Amino acid sequence: MKTGLLSIGFLFISNVAFADCKAALEERLKDDLNLTYQQFDQTDDAGFRLLEKSGCHTEAAILIKRFITHNNSKESSLTWHLAQMEGLAGNYQHAIFHANKVLDPNEDSSNSKMYWNDFVLGNIAFWSKDEAKLRKHIANIENGQSFKPNQINLNFLNQLLKNFDLSYKQALSED
Numbered sequence: 001m002k003t004g005l006l007s008i009g010f011l012f013i014s015n016v017a018f019a020d021c022k023a024a025l026e027e028r029l030k031d032d033l034n035l036t037y038q039q040f041d042q043t044d045d046a047g048f049r050l051l052e053k054s055g056c057h058t059e060a061a062i063l064i065k066r067f068i069t070h071n072n073s074k075e076s077s078l079t080w081h082l083a084q085m086e087g088l089a090g091n092y093q094h095a096i097f098h099a100n101k102v103l104d105p106n107e108d109s110s111n112s113k114m115y116w117n118d119f120v121l122g123n124i125a126f127w128s129k130d131e132a133k134l135r136k137h138i139a140n141i142e143n144g145q146s147f148k149p150n151q152i153n154l155n156f157l158n159q160l161l162k163n164f165d166l167s168y169k170q171a172l173s174e175d
Helices: 002-034 037-042 048-053 057-071 076-088 092-100 116-127 131-142 148-162 168-173
Strands: none
Touching (some): 002 048, 002 057, 037 076, 048 057, 057 076, 076 116, 076 168, 092 116, 116 131, 116 168, 131 148, 148 168
């Protein structure tokens, strides 16, 4: 009997959370489509980040897609953040689709300090559950870890590797 009540309680809480996320998205859609790119994407307390902070990753992805369409935005960081929100929402195929769009075809790791493609491909490897590829991209980034952004990305990918059997959201929230 207790487990039945607990299940009903969790179902109720998850439905409330879903309703809250849906309401939050509707609220964000009223004004956020007219924010500047900087306000929408690069500000911690505005745009999609408000939904992200509330754990509304599916809704954050919807908001980013609408912002891109509404503003005919070309910034790759928007597409990358869309991929991340899809990943956090557990929509790995969508995450992979969007992440592939932000790969830099002109990146040459021998001349570039930033190992961006390895970072993106490491995330794709996680979403694809390909541990060998994730390890390969981590090893590549280790070659450029003297550059601070690479060190940050290396720590991020190592967190995914350490928690490889978890979901993307869980892997990133574990210590």
